[in-house]
Amino acid sequence: MPGTTLRKKLLALAVLVPLALGTFAAPAPAAPAAFTHPGVLVSRPQLDFVRTKVDAGAQPWKGAYDKMMASSYASLSRTPKPRAVVECGSYSNPNYGCTDEREDAIAAYTLSLAWYITGDAKYASKAIAIMDAWSAVIKDHTNSNAPLQTGWSGSTWPRAAEIIRYTFTGWPNATRFATMLRTVYLPKVINGSNSNGNWELSMMEAAIGISVFLEDRTSYDKAVTKFRARVPAYIYLASDGAQPKTTPGSGLDTRAKIVSYWQGQSTFVDGLTQETCRDFVHTGYGIAAIADFAETTRIQGQDLYGEIGDRLRQALGFQAKYELGTPVPSWLCGGSLNLGLGPVTEVGYNAMHTRLGNTMANTETLTLRNRPTGSNNLFVAWQTLTHADNPA
Known part of the structure; x- marks a missing residue:
């Protein structure tokens, strides 16, 4: 029918326009029909696995x-x-x-x-x-x-x-x-932030956890939508094109603005994050929040690892390589990095390596070297205990 064809064309155009501008068109969120409890970062099967091992x-x-x-x-x-x-x-x-x-x-x-x-x-x-x-x-x-x-x-x-x-x-x-x-x-x-990416990612981790506890489907969906837009704007992949993606409303509408937002970094490679050239401490906050958010939604029956997993894997590996002592090339952050990733690798490493079978040599070396991890005294705590080799 002519009307149906027109609607399909308009829908396709609505999807392509934000992509052409470098923003991320997220699939529709999907809050669970029934929430799983306990279901924020750790589930009962995960906790049972830990108790058995201890x-x-x-x-x-x-x-x-x-x-x-x-x-x-x-x-x-x-x-x-x-x-x-x-x-x-x-x-x-x-x-x-x-x-x-x-x-x-x-x-x-x-x-x-x-x-x-x-x-x-x-x-x-x-x-x-x-x-x-x-x-x-x-x-x-x-x-x-x-x-x-x-x-x-x-x-x-x-x-x-x-x-x-x-x-x-x-x-x-x-x-x-x-x-x-x-x-x-x-x-x-819940409304997020256009500040450095670790802000909005940490805020969305809080929003998704609170939404699960409150069984608030509207807030859950809003948090997922913002998360899906922010992760591609925080971790770069070569498939993104010549420059990183941006989030709606960020105002980053020129390459110069994007480079400035990425701490002056103008060469983009797989796994680079928006805060890599700031310091690894804040980068670690962002990576931890991404992994924690995906872990909570996985428990709730919405597995986002298929969507964001390659970015998470690349970000972990890229940062781990330099945290382990690889010399910093001159094109990266002016040839100097502020290290200190923190105890943030276990959740993402367990998801991408233990459960999904990806080889992650640098991340594995760093994760094993740091075990058992403690807390960063902010929002990361006891990840070796809760997520090391945890298949649940």
């Missing part, structure tokens, strides 16, 4: 567990330090509750893992006490780093909350905690 004294899980339990985050005498308003300026200056909030969230997650692995209720009770302390007090995040701070802490809280709510009996204030996530955290992260 109980058997198998490595590297037992060593990773021992490191976690010896950390201050696992302390049963920890005193949470909630604030009504957490104020975080650039590079956390000023720092009014920023470190306290992030570390209390990591502690709640740590104690939740300890509860599941040991079966000792005192760890669950302590995790609940920390989450209750914050949900009773916090009202807002302010100053220039508020979106990033909310993303970091908001990525960790749902991991803890999912484990406790769905594996432990007795959390009277769980609804209040959910209200905290919905009213204090979600509005700060």
